[in-house]
Amino acid sequence: MSDRRADQSLDHGFAKLLPAVRTIAREAGQVILRYYTDTVTAHVKSDGSPVTAADHAAEAVILPALHHLTPDIPVISEEQHAAGKSPPGDHGIYWLVDPLDGTRSFVEHTGEFTVNIGLVKDGVPVLGVMYLPVDGDLYAAAGPGTAVHCVQGRGDVPISARMVPPDGLVVLSSRRHGDRERLDRFLEGKLVKEHRHSSSALKFCLIARGEVDVYPRFGPTCEWDTAAGHAILLAAGGSIETPDGKPLGYGKPDFLNGEFIAYGRR
Template sequence: MADLDLGPLLAAAIDAAHDAAREILDVYAGDFAVARKSDQSPVTLADARAEAVILPRLMAAAPDIPVISEEQAEATGLPAAAAERFWLVDPLDGTKEFIKRNGEFTVNIALIEAGRPILGVVGIPAQGLIYAAAGPGTAGRHDASGTRTAIAARACPPEGAVVMSSRSHETNTDLDALLARRKVAERRIAGSALKFCRVAEGAADLYPRIGPTMEWDTAAGQAVLEAAGGRMTRLDGTPFTYGKPGFRNPGFVAEGR
């Protein structure tokens, strides 16, 4: 497989996330209807408008790399198998949080190669932030002015881990059992891929997830986290990969250094 220059692709993904954020916030500022997809998850005009600006940006930057995106998959179906290299896009991760108007929703764009996320962009429209990375040591947080600040995951402090969990998925007994084996100082709740960003920037230490997710929910966050020095594995400690049948994820643990 030919080597990629990830710099221009990262720049294109960041630009796409910026454009998507503008579309999302325009919808967010007014009244909007909520529909239901085939799996009964909610969807709004913001999901569609964000995707409509992201896909052309990515295809213009890399015409030969296919894109798998959540709303497109709902409309046309998923491919039977993943390509060796492909984009994974969730144009609005955390639609439930968007509907609640709590600001905890993200734009997720990732590039996958040989089952691993090698580039990731997580935009947080309500905060004017974009987290982006394309390989070890490249993780950064971009503010609304475009200023980039390098970020790094931290080692778990002696007093115990700050643990992130999902706002819209209640803590269950399996998660409690997993955390019982860890020293926990604090548990915090947040929606969407925001949780990965908190671990990647050293504001939290652990994000375990027992319940199901889709690959576009996690790929961008994993890319940023790993570039910041953290790691993400399945619950049994084996590598967490992409391009799985149905593009569905098992449980995982994302953690700092």
């Protein structure tokens, strides 16, 4: 792995970290694909979610690379946290890593899984990289107006969330974690053009690309599930709010999110 050590002053924003983080995400994605075979075996963790050897292998790529890049910034990663190995204490700035988001989709070979790396400062996601190993797409951002979608072989294309079109909302919901009754209550009185379904944190990027207008999430998630996509969506002009209209914040006890709504431009 090439030398990715960054200037630690961080006085000039976080964009300078993006090239290295993009490389780290891609390298983790290539490791994941080595396990993407017909005989993927998943184990069930204590919280009921699945984990595979690919999750651990990707994490083993990402963690040392981030520690090398920013030695003074702690890293909170899903599998390390599940093993009780997260760094102790309150952190004003920290990395949040989901080495393989959408493990069920990985096991089922749908292609809808991602590598998520986010950086949080003072409770706000300030940098995000999301990589889709199967098709090679990558999303990245580090501040307002910086969101890009990199299609393999074509380079970066700036992306931006949209205002709701006059013909109605395009609503996105999870393939696996839907609450139809809650969703119907949320959409009551709103003009809806279309419902779509997706897996993994890719949902945030579909809003950031201006293809979807809203993603209500009424079930539990963890901060590493949302941080990278949240940073990309914020940079694209969107937002994520709690049901009472407050911004979704980070640094919560045990890194657990409550319910939230992801929006495009409003």
